[in-house]
Amino acid sequence: MLTETEFYYYRDVEQNLSEAGKDYLTGCYMGDGARLVGTHARRNIVSWVPSEKLNDKTFSTESMGPERALNTLMQFKKHVLWYGDQPEPVDVIRTIKNSRKRRGTYIGDGIALSTFGPSVYEAKTKSKIEELLEENPNDWLRNENGEVIYKPARDAFSKLGIKHKVFVYSSEQQVHIANLNQILWARQSHHVSIDPQMLNKVMRNKFAVTLEELRGLLKLDSITPLIKAIDTGLLFIDIENQLIGDTENCLVSTTKPLLEHAVEIRKKNLVYQKGFASSKDVELVPTLKSAEKALEKLNAIKEGKSSRSVRRWKVQIKEGEKKGLSPFQSLIPKYHRCGKSRKLNIKVEKFLMDYLLNDFIYRQGMSFYRGHCDYYFLAEGKHPEFEPVTRKTFTLRYYTIPPEIAAEARGGRRLSNSKAAPTDPEERHLKAMMAWERAAVDHYLVDLYLIVYTKKGKVIVERPWLTLMIDLYSGKVIAFSISFRKPSRKSVAKVIRACVRQHGKLPREIIFDRGAEFKSVYLAALLAHYRVILSLRPAADPKYGGEVEGFFGEFMKEWLSQRDGNLADKTEARSIDGKKTPKKSAILSPADFYRELKKYCLWRENSCRGIGSETSEYEFDRSQKMFPHIPISVEYDSDFLVATCVEPKKYTVDMQKGINIDNVWYSSPKMRLLLGKPSRNNVRPDPEVPNLIFVKVLDRWEPFYATEINSYSAKLEEHQIAEGMLISEAAYLKRKIRERDDIELAGLVREMDKFRENNNQTPIVDIDIRGNKNNQSVIFSKLKNANLRPINVKSWGN
Template sequence: MHTENELHDYLYRSGHNLSLAAIDYIRQSWINPSRMVGAHAQSNVISFVPSRKLNGKTYSTESRSPERSFLTLCEFDDDVICALDQPDPIQIQQTIKNGIKRWAGYTPDALILTRNGPKVVEVKASTEVDDFLVSKAEDWKRYESGEIVFEPARKAFAEMGLEHVVYVYSQEDRFLVENLDQLLLSRTHETELVLDEERLTKLMHNAFAMTLHDLREKLKLKDMTPLIHAIDRGLLAADLKQHRLADCRNCLVSLNEDMLEHAIELRNKQRVYWDGLSEHSDLTLIPTLEAAEKAITRLDKIKSERSSRSIRRWKHQLRIGQENNLTEFQSLIPMIHLRGNRNRKIPAVVDELLMEFLMGTYIHEQGLSIYRGYMRYKSLALDTHPQFRPVSRQTFTTRLEQIPGEVIGEARGGKRKRNAMGAPTDPEKRGLKASIPWQRAAIDHYLADIYLVVFTRTGEVYVERPWVTAMVDLATSKILGLSISFSSPSRRSVAKVMRDCVRRHGKLPREIIVDRGPDFKSVYLASFMAHYGLILSLRPSGYPQFGGEMEGFFGEFVKQWLCQRPGNLADYKEVRSVDGSKAPKKAAILQPVDFYQELWAFCEWRENKCRGTGANSIEVAFMEGAELYPFYAKSINYDSEFITVTAVETKKYSFSYQRGINIKNTWYYSPALRKLNGRKKKVDVRLDPENPNLIFARVEDKWEPCYSSSINAYSAKCAVHQLVEGMIKHEAFGLREKISEQHDLELARKIRELDEFKEQTKTTPVLEVPIPEGEPDNTENLFSQLANATVRPINIQQWSA
């Protein structure tokens, strides 16, 4: 559904007999979402996904697994005309803990328009639904058919004339959702490869079933696109719930589902692991090595026909075990793990004071060691309950360790510290990681631990630390783009790394995941991603674990390369312990050009070295994956449209008819600016993030390029020097202004010193040299006469011309 007319036809002419309230609700949802997702998200990755059924408009999802999966299913389902996110909230009657009904606001997750009528949808994970069925049993019901119903919302929307349903996401659907997403993506990719269907059928008849990798090699196809299209059209059968199309070496395909099912059954008999295979086991059935040795020793003693009190007790254990269907070995396993008195031994008043001190005082004190904390507790305990001794330091430490790390972290360092000290999530419930190049990339910034030379003069060097912005492919860890800057992270940094990626590869990744910094939450980045139909995802704020790939790259750069370069700050503790004359600032010799070239030299070395457990280097894995699945990358030409879109819009600037537009002491002009004469005094401007000699000015309904007088010389320079020139002129402008101000202060100081000297002397020194009468002797050196000269001051009353 793309237009208002199509929506009007759906509401009034499709035979759904919608009420006026339902029509108004749908129209309001069509106009715009009711709220911005992720405002209160704690651990969710929110995404803005272009929807094919909405003609490229973005659909915002509040979680990667449930809501993102629901959107994929809607995009793939032909019965769903379109899905609208975040409809308007309504009032529903919910049941609170004491059983009382209370009115509360409720915002559903989606509104879908289907061929059978509109539906309001609540999206939940299966684990969350299972919890609600117990904790909120009055409102959440499971019918005999298995359908989950949220009764308050169902009743409220029924009065409006709309159906409310609950979509339950299960972890078992993760492969299906990934495969459907890949099928949808492949539909947008046109390939020149032609699939020989007759040869394909012949091969599959002979082989019964085959992996995608083997089939591609036998058909001599360059990539997987024709085979993915064949699965999408039904020409090939694949188990989309158990296998991954992204794993071509393990994904079986056949001509029909029956043959495929038998092939999968045969292959699965040899598998080492499958979902649900490993579960917890009781120590009474599977003992430790020590307990097993003791059980075997007991069996040997029983069989020796000797008699003792212990042997009689073990024989009694055998009889009890036989009644419980246990083997002789299992019956004699010692219950070592049940030893010990687990009842509390310290008095209640002592225990209460200990926990009150730990939770109320100790965990809030930053930098307080365990020993000092124990001393403070001991002093408090001796005064509070003198009749009981304080607990030992060991007990104090044990009870402290029993407090969850996230509780201590939040008390001492807020949300970010809490997340860093929290326990990891269940690996079985995590989402699938990116496995194909260009599927997903991350962008982040890093203040480099090195000083670069910005400006030099006789006997003095001015240095500054650069910011590095990197784009990393999350499937292979390849660096897709880099930029350096002397400015703090901003929209300009994002634009530069996007441009670098397009220049090097002619592509951008399908999805880019970033943190929630102001540069990434800007309208600029959101509009750029929407313009090219790319997915923008924001990871949770204050969760350092979510940026591990980026931090890993920056850490490698510091530890493996930067620590060996002059002017580095890699060992910060060492830096603080050295003399000022040996400080990194004094050792800086690298220019920005050198640093940029060395940064890429490190990336090339890193991507071809042996690392991890993989059989291929980063570069080989990236090239092979990108060739097999070419439809993930978004092809983009580095042309006029792209550089205009990536230019950063800024404030309005004054316009001079005689000279043009002045920005940071540089004049920009274009003949098109003549159209603004007498009409506007200020003009909208987009700054090129890299080229200091180019801006775009809004003239009528177009962005016109305006150039400085240095544009011709700039075009003749190499790429690295072009980038660095822009970095120095634009991003180091503020720093250079400070340096220039220092030099102006030096000039003012010199003039003041001369004025003070003049005030002190009030005279002008005159050199007196005796000159003999008559003809001068040419043999005598004139300069030798100066040795006996005297200096006599004379008073100057007035200068006149």
């Protein structure tokens, strides 16, 4: 952290900068970033990481690779005093086609103020750097020390007296970065390190053990004290090649030489090491069919047969010997080289591919048969001297087009992403290694109808929305919330509250999709306040978010399909008779659904799933005990309730009744402090409790309660949740119901008026009130279906 006073001392005294350089540093330090990252993100996860060296603000990264890794390294380096994101833009002169120059602006990925001077950083992957070095050698260079230089930015910043550096990231650094994150998170915990004397005692006769073995020897409850010992230099690990999170395989020693010796011994016995496997020519490792053919040829030569084929095989053996091949390898058939020659005329092939790429792939719904007919008609006019290709060739050539290109032409980016080839597994980011390290949140419109309101002979039903938070390490459902409203900031607030209420902690990182509620200022501010990393996965990419979507699919198939009122089989739901629709068979209330969902989650997390050897529940519990420093502890108190309420709205305060929201009155003795103040005040309605709101009274948020708050407090969890849904979230449904009832009432009034006009007599209603003399509600409820009978009255009297 660098205070403002320390910054000015650094800028004006410690560094010899020009006025332009000082102004640039001031703009970077005082600003909030030159641009918003992730606006044009396609296949990368954008994150906002709480950063101590950014004065406890959030550092924005455009990917989980280079930018995120560079930020971690800067947090760990002691000579870096301050590290900010998206520094101010500068003018640069780039080289474009034909070696022409063009002026433009450049924004780096980060700026570091260190004891060695200020530096602006550009972060790129190793593969991207190699591509740039080849495509644009005028701007991208590699010096004799192996450092990569971006010449336009280097020249621009040198005028300001600031260095420009390029950080090259490769997948080999993933383990190192993951271990540094573990150490940084452990620094924030309150656990103490281990006693050096006790450590020397247990390690006296052991030159290296695993972290799990050492934890057992020291009788520790968790790994956190050992991580702190690694941070302080009491213990050593191979930080670049072994993961701290893999406690059963991470070797640790009290000295570096002993550790290196242990690692070398371990490597000799490994079944596989990264980069060990590589591609081999099929001639060296043939298929069974090819091997049999080669053996037949060898046997023919050994038997002394004489033919043209045998003579040709002998020549192949001699040529193979020159290449270092054995006779067997020389005689392996080269079937893999077949079919390489072009059989179509160049004119025919060119028109065919032109039609496929510029016409057919854009025709939504067109079959191969119809497409071939259209092509055939056009081809006969384009090259009458050559026969158009057959439908089989037409189809085969279509499949040579990359699937993502054809999919984007027909269905846009979402379909294109779903058809894209998988990424290189060796280049993928590491998955979560511990419980609470990373969680995902998403919404699902449940395929089930719940009863919202009941009236005589009729029930009103609605489909609820389910918001789920799932741990990406174990697959355990950490928290969930249900709502009758479409996904919004309140949905997010409810699931975050549920997580803290049940566990007293939040995940270190939460990944969301790019819905409006997830990109809100409210969510960004809330997670930044509790130092939780906010990440947004790529939009319109079905390959992301599979963990949460997988739960939704399992829940629908395993549970919802067995409950009345479900829409699990949508094809069947659309084809059945109106009297049998799911709407008319709903039997579950919101409280019932909440209770059943909890039971399903409990069953799921203790059932056999996937390829692992442990249940989700066991895996989650074991991991959170071993790594208690990963989650962020949060107290479920009044401060948390106020923080999770959505941004305030203004409501009018009636000094005699209080504040009315959706026909519910809220009041508090603190209302007296609002006398003489503006009648409209900022109010934060509670997203869960229907009988609680927070009102800004002077400089504090004061709780205002409804009359039912005491009875609400005495209810069970599922009934509290259900009441909040029915009162706050189903209010719009009840307004529709009341409007329908009022329309029916208007019809009754019209019926009474018409009856009187036709009879000129006073109508009376015959109802049976025997046994109900004291029950007025029964009397009025019978008015709807009562029969009217006219009477003749000459006069009214006693």
